[in-house]
Amino acid sequence: MKNLILKLEKENRLCKEEWMCLIEGRTPELAAFLFERARETRYAHYGKDVYIRGLIEFTNYCRNDCYYCGIRKSNTCLSRYRLTEEDILSCCSNGYELGFRTFVLQGGEDGWFTRERMTALIRRIHAEFPDCAITLSIGEREKDEYQEYFDAGANRFLLRHETANEAHYRHLHPVELSLQHRKECLWDLRHIGYQVGSGIMVGSPGQTAEHLVEDLLFLQELQPHMVGIGPFIPHKDTPFKDEKAGTLELTLFLLGLVRLMLPKVLMPATTALSTIHPDGRKMGILEGANVVMPNLSPQENRKLYSLYDNKRCMGDEAAEGLALLRAEMEEIGYTIVSARGDALLDTEQEG
Numbered sequence: 001m002k003n004l005i006l007k008l009e010k011e012n013r014l015c016k017e018e019w020m021c022l023i024e025g026r027t028p029e030l031a032a033f034l035f036e037r038a039r040e041t042r043y044a045h046y047g048k049d050v051y052i053r054g055l056i057e058f059t060n061y062c063r064n065d066c067y068y069c070g071i072r073k074s075n076t077c078l079s080r081y082r083l084t085e086e087d088i089l090s091c092c093s094n095g096y097e098l099g100f101r102t103f104v105l106q107g108g109e110d111g112w113f114t115r116e117r118m119t120a121l122i123r124r125i126h127a128e129f130p131d132c133a134i135t136l137s138i139g140e141r142e143k144d145e146y147q148e149y150f151d152a153g154a155n156r157f158l159l160r161h162e163t164a165n166e167a168h169y170r171h172l173h174p175v176e177l178s179l180q181h182r183k184e185c186l187w188d189l190r191h192i193g194y195q196v197g198s199g200i201m202v203g204s205p206g207q208t209a210e211h212l213v214e215d216l217l218f219l220q221e222l223q224p225h226m227v228g229i230g231p232f233i234p235h236k237d238t239p240f241k242d243e244k245a246g247t248l249e250l251t252l253f254l255l256g257l258v259r260l261m262l263p264k265v266l267m268p269a270t271t272a273l274s275t276i277h278p279d280g281r282k283m284g285i286l287e288g289a290n291v292v293m294p295n296l297s298p299q300e301n302r303k304l305y306s307l308y309d310n311k312r313c314m315g316d317e318a319a320e321g322l323a324l325l326r327a328e329m330e331e332i333g334y335t336i337v338s339a340r341g342d343a344l345l346d347t348e349q350e351g
């Protein structure tokens with residue numbers, strides 16, 4: 001099986017049967033070999049640098065009802081909030097002082113933030129922080145709307161596909177949402193020129209090894225610049241409240257595989273990873289990730305952006321805890337850098 005890892009490292013792709021063989025046949029020994037190759041690949045492109053992104057969760061209103069999500073519209077147990085433009089700008093200033101050069105505006109699909117309001121907000125952030133990258137994570141929109149935000153100064157967009165299998169997508173989402181539209185959004189974003197991020201939850205209800213293979217094949221085709229992979233964690237006020245969480249073991253294995261498939265990818269050690277294991281973030285970085293996304297949102301709002309239970313948002317997950325995070329990364333021989341950390345593009349990825 002090691003020969004498949006070496007083939008993946010060399011050719012950056014595998015066929016369906018080969019992916020299946022690796023996932024189903026994985027052992028601790030194979031994982032150790034994979035992680036060693038993934039680390040080498042990461043060093044070749046990014047050395048031991050870890051990029052930081054300041055996460056601003058600016059609204060927890062959402063018009064959608066994804067079954068796994070704690071801020072879904074049917075969750076009536078949650079207090080809702082929206083940050084004002086001034087609040088958001090003040091998060092950016094605070095982040096800039098701390099050394100952040102990427103701001104990630106993340107929110108539910110909230111109709112209050114109309115196209116006009118979003119465009120004005122992006123323009124203002126771009127004007128006040130011209131040396132910073134602006135990443136949006138605001139869900140599915142029309143292509144011309146994505147284009148307008150790009151023209152206003154947004155550079156990157158995160159939109160996890162969650163699962164590339166139709167039936168599994170249906171299992172996770174209500175009928176108004178479609179996998180086909182989600183994929184179209186991702187292709188639109190690529191064509192406009194955004195650095196695009198996609199990804200999945202590992203261990204989401206109903207997920208099988210075949211589904212993960214379809215996810216890898218989709219990512220192989222999309223060639224995203226960023227990939228977010230974290231374990232599924234149930235939220236107590238959702239239909240999936242009694243489901244089991246995804247495992248650290250399989251999440252790390254997938255991080256390693258994606259590092260070899262997309263050598264230059266920017267990949268966060270997600271908050272979900274550090275929520276299921278106290279050393280989850282360090283392990284993520286050691287097995288192929290190269291980004292961390294501390295929380296820059298106002299402290300009083302952080303608990304309300306509860307995508308899943310017990311989400312970590314303080315201490316080393318918080319922007320003001322950057323010193324802790326820096327020390328944690330130094331412990332394992334890595335260095336937090338303030339650079340924007342754009343994707344290293346190659347011809348295939350620029351398409």
Ligand code: SF4
Pocket residue numbers: 062063064065066069070071072073107108109139
């Ligand atoms: S996953 Fe995203 S789109 Fe779905 S309910 Fe949650 S915030 Fe809304």
